[in-house]
Amino acid sequence: MKAIELEKAYEPKSFEDRIYNEWDSKGYFKPASDEASPVHEQYKCQCADCNKKTNTYSVVIPPPNVTGVLHMGHGLNNTLQDIVVRYHRMKGDNTLWLTGTDHAGIATQNVVERQLKKEGKTRFDLGREKLVERTWEVTHQHHDIIVKQQKKLGNSTDWDRERFTYDEGLSAAVRDVFVTLYERGLMYKGKRLVNWCPRCGTALADDEVDHEDTPGAMYHLYYEYADGSGKIEVATTRPETFFGDTAVAVNPNDDRYKALVGKMLKLPLTGKEIPIIADEYVDMEFGTGMVKITPAHDPNDWEVGLRHNLEVINLLTPDGRMNENVPEKYRGLKPEQARALVIEDLTAAGLFKGEEKIVHAVGKCYRCKTVVEPYLSDQWFVKMKPMAEKALESWRKGELVFYPKKWENTYSHWMENIRDWCVSRQIWWGHRIPVWYCECGETICSRTDPVCCPKCGSKNIEQDPDVLDTWFSSWLWPFSTLGWPQETEDLAKFYPTQALLTAYDIIPFWVCRMIMAGLEFTGKAPFHDIYIHGLVRDKQGRKMSKSLGNGMDPLEIIDMYGADALKFTLGFMCAQGQDVLIDKESFKLGSRFCNKVWNASRYLLGNLEGRNLIPVTDADLTELDKWIYSRLNNAVKIAREALDTYRYNDAASALMEFFWNEFCDWYVEATKINFKNGDDKEKDRQATVLMDILEESIRLLHPYIPFVTEEIYGKLPLAELVATRNASNKIITTSTYNGMLINAPYPEVVAERDNAEINARFDTLKDLIGQVRALRVECGIDPAEKINIAILVEKGSAAEVAREKVEMIQLLAGVAKVEFVDAKPASSIGTVGKGFEAFILVDESINKEQLIARFQKTIEKEQGYARMSENKLNGNFAKHAPANLVEEEKARLAESQRKIATLQSYLKELQ
Incomplete structure (x- = not known):
């Protein structure tokens, strides 16, 4: 046969887009049960002869914000999903990876509002309807960008099933769920303390608040007893909120203050009286052991207020300024302005003791970075406790399995301490709350828009202006994307899904809620396997961010090295339970491996000139052949076991060790002896075995480096290989598949290949x-x-x-x-x-003399290094340097001493 040519240099740009388009256009991303799938006929074959049982493996993508840009965290998450989805597809499972995007209420509306600001307008200038229209336009533009990014990553998702959290079907599911919760008594409206962004003018979910360490101060104030008998000291980071104090609390077990419980205090600058109360919330060891209670401006104080039936006084306007509940001179000021004035007035009154500088965590809006205020507001809430109990029971019964197991603690802790969920948002982009109010006082919660009030018949009804938290559509994602509440064919086939792959920072806000929703509305947990991966950080362990300038664009890495290099590197470095620490240089690892696969394949295919692939039986195999088949079998075993349990780095390490070290550096090199000394029959036999191992290796590597393996697979002499297959062979198992690699069978463990002696x-x-x-x-x-x-x-x-x-x-x-x-x-x-x-x-x-001279020179150099290390370790360095640097220096000294001893023994032999 003729030599098969691969391009001399590995150039991923020359084939990655072409291959992706071919996969997509030919339907290879579709589940096998779809008639449009190229392997549909194989899927239908359930005959006794093939004795094949097809399992289902479905995964839904964590939907990225539609206005976002994929960052390296998305790159990691998408890569890990793609690896496991490709693996299950090759295993023959009926595999669906369902993709989509999130309408991202606040984030998307902010994009439009920033555009309006440049035009000198606000959303109120446009009005609700026009703003929503404009937001749809922005959404469509950004959607096309994010889809293109996902395709560049190589995501093998079924694009024909793509969903959007604000599309017609999901909107119907959201409304159905809201009304169902309302009917079951799990949805209610109430005045509660919420996270409030004064800039965005809306309540926020807990996950939409970024807590940042910020310089501040602890301010010490005096409160006088109402009877004039003295004063007490309290400490606070926000003295301007004392106008909303309705009590001062002490611990009931604090002997210092037991006699003071019930005594009245005079609130500074106002003359208002408040009581001293006893509550176990107070930490006796912290500060003075006396805590001011401001129920409307602190979540913990809110709970204390509920227990003691305290008055709740809101001090802020919706835009974050001091309101009518403070003395007139402070009204209209921002909190920080009021703070300075309050301290000035307290100092003048002799009621300010002083301040101490501190650094404390301050909550800020994840979008605009405005300081988030605890704010008393009328909002819609979901009662979570009943659903959390079902979700905990499902986990206890083993219906949910976490990888790694340690995240079960996070899950159980959050579920056991769950609070009601504030689901209303005061913005215009999103699912409108399906509730209407009538003048007669009737509240109408309906799956369809009502025409009139069912109680009085009036048509003068008004819909609630708020929209739902974006997470309210996301928590339905595993089943709403498959057509629920309709009983669709996809829902019957692919729900529950088999796995969820996501980062640990959204376990409470998304993972837990999806489990609760799945159990509440379908009666089934939405997935069985829950793989929680770490975050992508820089080499210093810092979270990637624009402010630090350490972020990385996955598309930039793909442009530099190719998608396969990015995918393999991330998979190789992703160990269970650990964050992934990388920089741009890290991706050279994946690039070098792809180059190795390319060059090895090019060498083997290029040396087929004049060779014929011939039938080879197990009896024809040399000991060297049997060894490499045994090592291949070991790699298959490790890869399958690792991917079945989401141990990505273990599989990647085994694949690299086998292909690069055992196959290329040992086996391929050793076979040169046969090509040099063997006759034509032996050379043909050796070429056949090499092609067989290369073909199976390419299938083994595909989930991690899909593009380069697909390109090589298309060049392999598959027809000739299949023709050489002997049905009696136990070790050689050449694939009979003649389609694209993406759906070729994944290698299986062959017991006969194992040979401990060899x-x-x-x-x-x-x-x-x-x-x-x-x-x-x-x-x-x-x-x-x-x-x-x-x-x-x-x-x-x-x-x-x-x-x-x-x-x-x-x-x-x-x-x-x-x-x-x-x-x-x-x-x-x-x-x-x-x-x-x-x-x-x-x-x-x-040359003995030259060798002696080299040893002596090296010994002198190492002795110099050793002296330097000894001086450092015997001096101030060892006393003051970080422990890890001291240990590194000790290791350097030990290595120098080892080299000196070894080389001195060599010199002794030569002299």
């Missing part, structure tokens, strides 16, 4: 050759220089293999002559392994 022999051989290579490097011998060695073999050990593989040792270790000895030769430098000793002979093949 593995032991070749492990020893590899160790011997590796030690000789290392020894010649340590001696500074030119890699191109042939050397003479001697080997002492322990009788009956696995190292006896060396006597049989002399030619392989010569080829792979750069050796001219191998001598087997019973004792250490004179003038030799040795190394020891299991069952053998190997010696480089210092004879005519090596």
